[in-house]
Amino acid sequence: MMIMNLTTSLPYPFQVLLVFIVSIASISLLGRILSSPTKSKDRYRQLPPGPRGWPILGNLPGLFMTRPRTKYFHLAMKKLNTDIACFNFVGVRVITIKSDEIAREAFKERDIDLADRPNLFILEIILNNYKSMGVSSYGEQFMKMKKVITTEIMSVKTLNMLVAARTIEADNLLAYVHSMYQRSEAVDVRELSRVYGYATTMRMLFGRRHVTQENVFSDDGRLGKAEKHHLEVIYNTLYCLPGLSPADYLDKWFKGWNIDGQEESARVNSNLLRSYNNPIIEERIELWRQKGGKPAVEDWLDTFITLKDQSGNYLVTPDEIKAQCIEFCIAAIDNPANNMEWTLAEMLNNPEILKKALKELDEVVGKDRLVQESDIPNLNYLKACCRETFRIHPSAHYIPTHVARQDTTLGGYFIPQGSHVHVCRPGLGRNPKIWEEPLVYKPERHLQGDGITKEVTLVETEMRFVSFSTGRRGCVGVKVGTTMMVMMLARFLQGFNLKLHQDFGALSLEEDETLLLMAKPLRLSVEPRLAPNLYPKFHP
Template structure:
């Protein structure tokens, strides 16, 4: 039994290792037989930190071997630019992993779908029906209501002078915003009000397993081996997730669209696609598989948005609590522009440059996806002068790039002033994915399509939290400096959640919590 397996592995390794003799590959650490460089990933460091240390030793473009998989590790803005511009189409696909095959229902969602007709259709639907400028404007009232609601909830908690665990409130706020946007505000029957924690637990569990590789990811011929039961756990959680999403779909089918065709919400549009015959790439799908596409797209949009947006807000609050002078400066800017006789509105954000700089600096130092989402090359190409064969998995270490001293002054310090002109060293750097030293949302064809929505929620929520309350560390976390350690996961959560005391500073009537 062992000999055929080893022989199969050798054949696959050699097939994947073919490179023309005259072509030079990237530098690579010494590899062990069979496992390649997987031994380098052991230890207590987080994976993006391990990759950063490898880049420090071997350079900004490194080739790794994970079993029979070839991995290109990019830790430099110039090489990232090549991958996302010159070779954007080549690297537009995704690798087949257990996370994609199981948690994304066989690569059916927008995040994990391979580059091709299905992905293009999913991207078009999401962009036009959920994330366009028109849709964002239509849903401004949702962001307004739910950010005000979280202020009210925190204020009620604060009356007892008991610590506030910020992330819990932020997760529920973002969840309700996303669900109301996706479901047109008709969230009765769309998400049961008494079960928000159940949905949030599913979000966290799904994202946890999304970041765990399994044996078959590196040795495809061993994908049937479920070491440690990870794949079984993935199937259990995706079964629960699909049941929730399918219940939303069936509830909406019973309710009917309930509005004229021109005002269909995202869920209505998805159901009309599943029930219709107007999408070529879905023509051969069964009704059950079409429903699975709808559920997968819903899950990808909802789950990705909830965790990453709340995570970024928590990091922002942590940095401000660690540097009270920055907190005071942000509040003074809001006070000067808005005063204390009205709420902060979305139209105010453009006139709050320091707040915008705070959001940028948070996303620079604490990107929600430190390694972005892996890409895969569909044909041979050259990156940084090195030959990269087809089938190579691309990992871009945005965490490392965004701390590169070649691009950032004092890269390890939280300094929002760097984004303010004309003196700011990064005053011209934006979040559109074309400044490759700053790509928290990725870049190119597979950049995050929800970046504009995420930023609108981040900025408004941050402004209102700072406007409504004075913030102090809870006694349990009051020390010379807050622990700013990162936790494990596909995203980059704070290892120890922020606990604060919130003291109302704006009149209660502004945010309806009197």
């Protein structure tokens, strides 16, 4: 009767889908019950607390009817007054966590148990059948790609080789903003930070800023038409990644059904992304592997292509290179851009914080030269601001999904094999059990300690908030991510006095519920604070 009442309140297409789900899930559930030993069934009584669900469907209807979807988990955990919860979506157990203690247990003590990724059609579409490191199952493919990336791509030697490429884009950032000042244009911080992140990533990945042969740029640092579209497609592909949609839990039964429109969007946008990336990759592979190569390895793509194993065979296949390049594109840009916009907004909302950041820049760097990557270890207050932004304004609701490879426990509760485990970023960073005055922006909290001055880092290994994910599936690009983020913020603050643009209105720190961005993109007016000769010209 409950299911009949539910179907009459839903659109017809979903009613049809619901009948399929119930039928298939019933058969699956019956088989599971008949084949499960009594001891295993008893262990399910020790699952984390969760809301009551519908027969067969579990909590799926509640998730389907809630917008944004992440709100469903937040409201349920709040009602249950728990920091760990278990949801049932047609037999898929989903564990959500907002406790630092349980998060540390998950990624330290139980890290090997939770090191898998979900096997989803959308990930197969976007990332060439799970060939990249981030989405591949925990096994040989993952180990191979992680070793290549940690020991070669993100090595000190390779990152040092790319200092010049990153410095060019740090210079271009100043040239871009200075040109807007000269034309009395407002600075759209979101657009600016995304352009910087995109251009820096392209230089490190492909050795160039442009993605087409035309190489058409204005002389002030704006992206060309093709580059703008490439950047747009990168973000569109990023937004197609699994995000607590019903499709994430119905994939094994309805693969290819385009539930929620996700699969079609993923296919269209990832194909567009490949149309930009693959010609560059294929041309370079031919250059290195058929025509004798270049005088030197100059970027990440060169590194991938030229690596060989002990037998002299090429280590990374063309399909693996293409998948990993897509993963780099969609993983490298949003975190620095989101952090930059929110940090500047919080500084404008707290002028004393802005003054302290400028004072540190003037003392460490001065006004006679531009800040360089070598200055980053000494910019502790600026990094404390970035940490505080990560804490209170994360770029996503949850870290990428972990999957239990075997039965395990968390917080004293039973976690069945195959469970999807989600750690809530705002749930950690804004948790009053972890942080005093959690909604107050206070960088100083990251400087407090035992009285000894230590270098502030953006890594949070204790999982009191999430900057870069940790554990076996943690972010391997912490160093380069930190460098990009701090350099962008430091160069902008050093180079310009800033205030809200007159057309922006009153400063509002309201966030978009779905994406956690500022609800209204930050627009600023700027004035130079350095001598004219220090502002670089644009470097194409």
